[in-house]
Amino acid sequence: MFKSLLIANRGEIAVRIIRTARRMGLKTIAVYSDADANAYHVAEADEAYRIGPAPAAESYLRVEAILDACARSGAEAVHPGYGFLSENASFAEACAKAGLVFVGPPADAIRAMGLKDAAKVLMEKAGVPVVPGYHGDNQDADFLSVQAEKIGYPVLIKAVAGGGGKGMRRVDEPADFAKELKSAQREAGSAFGDERVLVEKYVARPRHIEIQVFADSHGRAVSLHERDCSLQRRHQKVIEEAPAPGMPPEMRKTMGEAAVAAAKAIGYSGAGTVEFIADASEGLKADSFWFMEMNTRLQVEHPVTEAITGLDLVEWQLRVASGEHLPMTQSEVPLNGHAVEVRLYAEDPAKNFFPSTGRMLRLRAPSNMPHVRTDMGVREGDEVSMFYDPMIGKIIAHGETRLIALRTLRGFLSRMEVAGPKTNLAFLAAVMGHDAFMAGDIDTGFIDRHLDALVPGRCVGARVLALGVAGHLLQRKTDAEVAQQRRDEPHSPWAANDSWVLGGHRSEVLKFTVADEEVTLTVTPDGDGWRIAGACADGEEIVVSAVMDDDHALTATVDGVRLTASCVQKGTGFILLHEGAATEFEIVDPMDVDVASDADTGALKAPMPGKIIQVLAESGARVKKGAGLVVMEAMKMEQTLVAGVDSVVADVRVAVGDQVEAGAVLVSFEEKAE
Template sequence: MFKTLLIANRGEIAVRIIRTARRMGLKTIAVYSDADANAYHVAEADEAYRIGPAPAAESYLRVEAILDACARSGAEAVHPGYGFLSENAGFAEACEKAGLVFVGPPASAIKAMGLKDAAKALMEKAGVPVVPGYHGDNQHADFLGEQAERIGYPVLIKAVAGGGGKGMRRVDDPADFAKELKSAQREAGSAFGDERVLVEKYVARPRHIEIQVFADSHGNAVSLYERDCSLQRRHQKVIEEAPAPGMPEEMRKAMGEAAVAAAKAIGYRGAGTVEFIADASQGLKADGFWFMEMNTRLQVEHPVTEAITGQDLVEWQLRVAAGEHLPLAQDEVPLKGHAVEVRLYAEDPAKKFFPSTGQLLRLRAPANMPHVRTDMGVREGDDVTMFYDPMIGKIIAHGETRLVALRTLRGFLSRMEVAGPKTNLAFLAAAMGHEAFMAGDIDTGFIDRHLDALVPTGAVDPRLLALGVAVQMLMRKVELEQAQEKSDEPHSPWAASDSWVLGGSRSEVLRFIVAGEEVSLKVTPEGECWRISGVRDEGEDIVASAIMNGDGVLTATVDGVRLTASCVPKGRGFILIHDGAATEFEIVDPMDVDVVSDADTGAMKAPMPGKIVQVLAEPGAKVRKGAALVVMEAMKMEQTLVAGADSIVAEVRVGEGDQVEGGAVLVTFEEGEA
């Protein structure tokens, strides 16, 4: 066994690898970009080496920078994690040439499965069922359009290289094919340096089911059962579980055998995942699945497999890389209980899951909850930047049954506190308790089908508004009491005892901006309570009282109901965390006349820092609400920005290739309606 291990990655996977390596007695070495100088994985490692500027292309994707760090640190082995260089055959070859142990498959296996078109052809020869489609070299737009017509709509355009939903587009209408093809090619080129795509049939009710395989250098290979990864947004996994709900034993056996055969066919070594698509329209069947691709690396969702098998897959990787035999034979691999994993992202579900950035002002998990594991890549106080994937971390629950695991995870998520950037925490908690999900009625269209229930966009809960009022009243009271204590003048207004906050009965209107809307509430002190008017549409008042400790924990009684929440200061307001949801309250100063919504400024602004990849707007053009105006790339994903109303474009202030800051004006509009 080698003694020193360099982890050529960042975030939660780097932290996770470091912990297993340290338990095995290995010296751990991290690498970091300028943006990650104070990152969690850097703090966890025994040593850390700078490899370049913040952009991944100038740091984590530079083979020579990683190899230089290996040479400087004396590393004997390299673990690539996932993403970045993990499926780069050239990197694996370079490590071998430098005398380093590459903790992954041989370069030949990466090459065989790295390109989806070649992999599908290989699987067809091996007798593995493959989704109908075109996987050839002809990339001419007209030809691919003809192939789509031959296959039959809907079709799926997929990048030949890479994964994670990058360069993938579903097309239902032939009229949209050319536009979606260009977008997929552009995103694939940006993410993987390869614009080539394939076109295949889109299965109507697909289940995304994958098999975890492991092979050693002695000819042994096993399946560690399946994972269901059907709950996705933008073709990227969000919730994964093992085993797959409703999986017949004969189908599990057939898929496992097919996956092991695929691994052996390419001389595989280490951890890999063979991904299949299954037709769920008539239930799962042993003859109703098709090969999609093989990921020649450890997967983000590997913890659910670890939970049901009781095995440490990173330890397996390290031992296999050191030349050892697999720890278990196929009939020795256990399968116990059920596990569910959710990916906690910095993103805004209410805005089509657009990535979010900023400082994590609060990141706290509930204590004393057994059977729950957290794999975090950041800590409270860290920044989520525009340079990398917006995943904050993963939460995994294990139980004797699927329902036990789901209930455990939902309880954990509802007690978790995350504030700063927008996150999908409340969305994840809602999914765990959704009736259809709990019943196992899932496929890759689940999130789109139930989006209204998972991401409610209605009015803010009156009780939450009451909690916000309580926070501001308590904050004002503390400010006034502190000012009174500092005053030495007996006639100072701060020394007056008739303040409405400190015992008077004057009413005041408090103004907040919540969920993008301005809310005005009349508040009247009544003893130790506050009467709040304007909260409910039917005109009924709410009576509330509250106390808040020094850590920002609010304990309130609202109309006789006892509630708790956490308050995190932010800017000129605060974030209120209640039942797993973080709601931002911006306090509006009554004297501030400049507070306007983005819709009132007559301009489209960049929602976050990013790169402009396409400009569709033209000065003088009449555009309808929802019309695409600008396409920008941020945090490895493309986002189309659309007109918020019928308008006339006045000025376009950006061009293709421009880097813009969050809030930068991209397009302005003429006054009046189009």
């Protein structure tokens, strides 16, 4: 076994690898870009080496920078994690040439599976079923359109290289094919440096089921059972579980044997995942699944496999890379209980899961829940950067049954406190409690089909408004008391800031912007609490009393119901954390009359820093609300920015290739269309 390991990655996977390597007695070495100088994985490692500026192309994707860090640190082995250089055959070869152990498969195996079209041809020869489609070299748009017609709509356009949903588009009608093809090619070129695509049949009720395989350098390979990764948004996995709900034993055996055959066909070694698409129209059947691709690395969702098998897959990787045999045969692989994993992303589900950035103001998990594991890539106080994938971390629950695991995970998520960038935490908790999901009625269209229930409108309930008011008033009182103490003046009722007036209390009008809506509430002191008018649609008042501790934890009684929440300061406002949901309260200054929205100010602004990929708007054009105006790339994803109201375009302020900052005006409008 080698004695030192350099992790050529960042975020939660780097932290996860470091922890296993440290337990095995290895020296751990991290690498970091300028954006990650103070990152979690850097703090966890024994040593860390700078490899370049923030953009991944100038740091984590630079083979020479990684090799230089290996030379400077004296590393004996390199673990690539996933993403970045993990499936780069040239990097694997460069490591071997430098005398380093590459913790992954041979370069030839990476190449064999690195291009989806070639991999499908190879799998056909090995007797593994593949999805019907065109996997050839001809990339002419008209030719591909003809192939799509032959396959039959709907079809799926997929990048030949890479994964993660990038360069993937579903096309339902022939008229949309050319536009979606260009978009997929552009995104694939940006993400992988390769614009080539394939076209294949879109399965009506697809289940994304994958098999974890492991092979050693002595010819042995085993399946570690399946994972169901059907719940996806933007063709990217967001919830995974093992084993797959409703999986018949004979299908598990058949699929596992096909995956092992695929691994052996390319002389595989180490951890890999063979991904299949299954038709769930009539339930899972042993003859209704097809090969999609093989990922020649560890997967994001590997913890659910670890939970049901009791194995440490990173330890297996390190042992196999050092030349050891697999520690067990196929018949010895355990399968105990059920595990579910969710990916916590910095993104806004209410805005089509658009990525979010910023400082992690609060990141706290509930304690005393032994059957839940957290793999985090950031800590409270860390910055979620625009330069990398927006995943904050993963939460995994294990139980004797699927329902136990789901309930455990939902309870954990509802008690988590996450504030700073917008996140999908409340969305994940909603999925865990959705009746159809709990019943196992799932496929890759589940999120789109149930989106309205999983991402409810931005209207905020009366209880949340009452909690926000209580938090605001208590914090304001605390601030006033602190200011009074600093002035070192005797306590005076004139400094109390509690709406007290001679002859009794008076009402106070508070204005907040909550969920993009301005809310006006009238608050009247009532004993130890307040009466709030304006929060209920029926005109009823809410009675609330509350106390707040030094950590801004709020304990409140709202109309006789005892509730807990937390208030986290953000700018001039605050974020209320309650039952897993983060609600931002912007305090409206009554002296500030400039409170118009983007739509009212007559401009489309960049929601975050990014690159302009396509300009759809034209000066003088009349556009309807929801019409696409600009396509922007941020945090590795394309997002179409749309008109907020019916308008007439006055001026287009950007061009393709422009880098823009958050808040930059992209398109201005003359007027609202009548």
